Amino acid sequence: xxxxxxxxxxxxxxxxxxxxxxxxxxxxxxxxxxxxxxxxxxxxxxxxxxxxxxxxxxxxxxxxxxxxxxxxxxxxxxxxxxxxxxxxxxxxxxxxxxxxxxxxxxxxxxxxxxxxxxxxxxxxxxxxxxxxxxxxxxxxxxxxxxxxxxxxxxxxxxxxxxxxxxxxxxxxxxxxxxxxxxxxxxxxxxxxxxxxxxxxxxxxxxxxxxxxxxxxxxxxxxxxxxxxxxxxxxxxxxxxxxxxxxxxxxxxxxxxxxxxxxxxxxxxxxxxxxxxxxxxxxxxxxxxxxxxxxxxxxxxxxxxxxxxxxxxxxxxxxxxxxxxxxxxxxxxxxxxxxxxxxxxxxxxxxxxxxxxxxxxxx
Numbered sequence: 384x385x386x387x388x389x390x391x392x393x394x395x396x397x398x399x400x401x402x403x404x405x406x407x408x409x410x411x412x413x414x415x416x417x418x419x420x421x422x423x424x425x426x427x428x429x430x431x432x433x434x435x436x437x438x439x440x441x442x443x444x445x446x447x448x449x450x451x452x453x454x455x456x457x458x459x460x461x462x463x464x465x466x467x468x469x470x471x472x473x474x475x476x477x478x479x480x481x482x483x484x485x486x487x488x489x490x491x492x493x494x495x496x497x498x499x500x501x502x503x504x505x506x507x508x509x510x511x512x513x514x515x516x517x518x519x520x521x522x523x524x525x526x527x528x529x530x531x532x533x534x535x536x537x538x539x540x541x542x543x544x545x546x547x548x549x550x551x552x553x554x555x556x557x558x559x560x561x562x563x564x565x566x567x568x569x570x571x572x573x574x575x576x577x578x579x580x581x582x583x584x585x586x587x588x589x590x591x592x593x594x595x596x597x598x599x600x601x602x603x604x605x606x607x608x609x610x611x612x613x614x615x616x617x618x619x620x621x622x623x624x625x626x627x628x629x630x631x632x633x634x635x636x637x638x639x640x641x642x643x644x645x646x647x648x649x650x651x652x653x654x655x656x657x658x659x660x661x662x663x664x665x666x667x668x669x670x671x672x673x674x675x676x677x678x679x680x681x682x683x684x685x686x687x688x689x690x691x692x693x694x695x696x697x698x699x700x701x702x703x704x705x706x707x708x709x710x711x712x713x714x715x716x717x718x719x720x721x722x723x724x725x726x727x728x729x730x731x732x733x734x735x736x737x738x739x740x741x742x743x744x745x
Contacts, residue, residue: 479504493525495535502539511547518543522563534564538572545576550585567597571606578610586610598630605643612651620644620652638668642677649681657681658690672707676714688722699734708738 477500478484484501491497498521505514518540525532537560544553560569570593577586590607597603604627611620624644628637641664648657661678668674675698682691695715699708712735719728 488524493529493532495521495525495532498525498536499539502543506543506547511543514543515540530564534568537564537569538576541573542576545580545582567593567600567603570596571603574607574610578614583614594626601627601631601636601640604631604640605647608644608647609651612647617652617656620647621656642674646677646681649685654685654687669701670703670707672703672710675711679714679718683718683722691718692723699731699738705742712738 478487478497481501481504484497484504488494488497488501498517502514502517502521505511505517518536521536522533522540525536527533537556540556541553541560544556548556557569557573570589574586574589574593577583577589590610593603594607604623608620608623608627611617611623621644624640627640627644631637631640641660645657645660645664648660661674661681664674665678675694679691679694679698682688682694695711695718698711699715701708701711703711712731715731716728716735719731
């Protein structure tokens with residue numbers, strides 16, 4: 384073979400190789416594309432799949448959160464409505480203007496509470512004359528059978544004059560109040576009102592009058608005694624007790640007065656005097672079980688536990704009826720359970736058992 388033929392053959396081979404290489408590269412590119420589709424793009428597919436899963440998860444979460452959001456919205460709406468209702472209720476419960484009061488009083492003309500709030504609104508605005516007008520209107524409007532409602536307005540009217548009026552204006556209202564209400568109730572309310580205001584001279588004037596008008600009334604004496612005790616006027620309170628016992632001669636009512644004044648001495652007076660009072664009562668009424676029990680209760684309130692125990696010791700040593708002794712032992716046991724020890728409780732229970740055995744009771 385000549386050289387030209389060899390060169391041609393070599394060129395053909397070269398072209399064939401080149402063509403093969405080109406085809407290989409093309410196939411490589413195709414395979415590469417295939418790999419991209421099934422391989423490298425696999426990551427993309429995974430990413431897309433992951434993204435789809437996330438979207439699906441978010442969608443599920445979103446779907447799940449819908450009821451929660453709905454519930455929250457309902458709750459907020461309920462709170463908003465409740466707030467509006469409260470504001471409306473407050474505006475009804477606490478009217479702020481004359482128009483609101485007038486409107487409410489058309490529906491509830493016998494409500495002393497509304498009338499008093501109406502008066503108070505004018506007093507707060509320093510409109511005293513308007514408050515007086517409302518007070519008079521209330522007295523005229525409230526049904527005459529509703530004595531308590533009317534009485535409330537009369538006392539508020541008196542309080543208004545006591546605070547902002549003159550002595551003359553106060554006395555004018557007082558005289559009318561006594562005329563149209565239970566006079567004792569008016570006197571006692573006014574006496575307390577004057578005591579609270581520190582108008583003791585005027586208070587004494589009213590006390591002097593009420594004593595002459597209602598000297599047979601137990602309630603009057605007790606309330607006057609409490610007024611003096613509340614003012615720290617112990618001597619005057621004790622004098623009231625003595626005056627009461629001179630005026631009321633019924634033994635049962637006297638007994639009640641003595642015990643009630645004795646209790647007031649414990650509550651508002653001097654402890655030593657209170658103890659002395661009850662000891663005197665027990666000397667007179669040693670068989671009254673209630674006195675022993677009241678005495679112990681008052682000592683316990685003053686935290687005089689040892690004195691109370693001594694009183695109970697004396698009480699269960701008495702020779703009283705079975706029912707009375709049972710009450711006293713029960714009181715003693717209860718006292719020791721509250722203020723004693725397990726040992727003292729058992730001691731009292733043993734004394735009670737011994738008492739029963741001595742009676743021959745099984």
